[in-house]
Amino acid sequence: MKDFWYELKHVCKQSGARYGILHTPHGDVETPMFMPVGTLATVKGIAPEMLKEMGSQVILSNTYHLWLRPGEDIVAKAGGLHKFMNYDGPMLTDSGGFQVFSLGKTRKIKEEGVYFKSIIDGKSLFLSPEKAIDIQNKLGADMIMSLDECAPYPATYDYMKHSVERTIRWAKRGKEAHHNEKQALFGIVQGGEYPDLREKCAKALVEMDFPGYSIGGTSVGEPKDVMYKMVEDAVQWLPEDKPRYLMGVGNPIDLIEAAIRGIDMYDCVLPTRVARHGALMTHHGRMNINNEKFKEDFTPIDPECDCYTCRNYTRAYLRHLHKSDELFGKTLLSIHNVRFLLQLSEDIRKAIQEDRLLDFKEEFLDKYGRDVYKRAF
């Protein structure tokens, strides 16, 4: 993969966190970084130009959703996801596994893959490791994911052991099916809360020599301390010269805690999803724009934020738009929340370079509130 490699630039002396550059076919990005999610080839409500202005580096799209609508062949005919959605920066797609496994009882897991029914038209569908690669090849993101089983939490040791073994076999099948040199295929470390299974999975994947590694099976209902432990259990077996991506994480404190544990990338729909309901991340903790007290408040959401929304609009106006269910309100609140996590990523990178990420964490918690460990954000 001459177009894709991770360059470790600095390890924080205080925390062990990594600052690096990820080189991709669509440009270089700095890590650790939060990746906004554009499920259906659009980060909900945010124009591509605005994403760039906000400092977004990599955006993520969901294979499962695009497979069902509009279909990967249409995206391929458009010239790939970049052209289809008019975004020329680096992109990442997931394998579709997480969504398919979320379907619960309506899907059947077999060795060959997963059978399930489309939520759109009820049609029978089949997702295999090869199919996941085929779809992602057609979508054309810079980074793509192996199909894994995202097992439920909690799962028994026995269940998880069999699941991990299948995830390893599926990773191998996916790797064999993947032939596009412009796309870096990541292996996904599963294993739940069992350190030996995380070790087994990580080692097997590292032996296959992927250009990057993901950590999956997190953010599925486990307590935060369990998640942090899962990250530690996995990361220790991963090579230093490859990027590490913690999937589905977007709680501000988790960005910091994961970086401390050696993570380089994370993504989550959290900032846009909660924004559409008026819930905001700020440097002084969580804020709900619906609150009556903002009715005549002509200050920005977060005076420490440099986003388009905070530069131009007041809490009173945003509350008005939100209460009126205006489209532009959803866009403005989404911009703020996404920028908050991008800005936090920038602050994390700076703290790493200054060897003070643990101090930064304490300063962050003093302002944001220490109860953030107990809630969604």
Next chain:
Amino acid sequence: MKDFWYELKHVCKQSGARYGILHTPHGDVETPMFMPVGTLATVKGIAPEMLKEMGSQVILSNTYHLWLRPGEDIVAKAGGLHKFMNYDGPMLTDSGGFQVFSLGKTRKIKEEGVYFKSIIDGKSLFLSPEKAIDIQNKLGADMIMSLDECAPYPATYDYMKHSVERTIRWAKRGKEAHHNEKQALFGIVQGGEYPDLREKCAKALVEMDFPGYSIGGTSVGEPKDVMYKMVEDAVQWLPEDKPRYLMGVGNPIDLIEAAIRGIDMYDCVLPTRVARHGALMTHHGRMNINNEKFKEDFTPIDPECDCYTCRNYTRAYLRHLHKSDELFGKTLLSIHNVRFLLQLSEDIRKAIQEDRLLDFKEEFLDKYGRDVYKRAF
């Protein structure tokens, strides 16, 4: 009104249409012009910067809606509508009359004003000519409207006669209540389909010497030929040195027909409302983005359009966003339709200056389709 005046620059030798400059406290604008509607202090889904980029000159907000939510006092405390919504170009507000009269049986018209119940919380409210001015003074738009009775169509001669007389008395009361030199108060010519009542109303208002005149009671269900006649019946009595605003008109052909009859300004929610449902205006007629045939169509909505959407996105992508009910899809389709009417306004102005608006109309109809007279757009 030293900050507000209309400068007639050219009369089309072929059609009699006017090209002019309207000078306002927030800048000069060229007429004839279409004004996008931002009902609740936001043109649905479109950022103020984009409105400017699109060539939007004046935007309109609705007094009735802003009175109910967030309330004119909050807008006033924000420093007025311009600051509240972060738009520093010229603005216009209506009187609230159209919306209140649309409430039907739930409102009671008296000489002193209109009694009705809030659609938001059921609270009893009262809109008088003075109250309409007071609210609009607080909102602070460059152009504001007198409270008029927007009578139903059809209405008996007798009903319309009494209604027009009240509209004239209300215009006088509004004028007496208005003391802000930075806001140009327009009188509204009513009179339905009765030429003598249009004449009576126009003459009475002209005698009061308003800085601009609106034509109301159109777009309330009457056939197009009736509407065009109403415009003719009203315009002939209006002074040449004042702007003429035809309220609630946004069908492309109506922009042309109204300009031919001496109209300088028009507004309508049509372009944004239909866009949110996937219906688009193009140089080759109406288009519905939901159509199956656009599934793999990687051309822009309208190759002759220069809008942000047409420059950057394909029919296939827009169809995908629309079918997925994505926010960004609504924004992109709204941008296109609004730009279509702004671009049409530009073309109309050019044709007037070249003394060929009637030729332009025929060319437009050849491409857009002559059945446009029979449908909403």
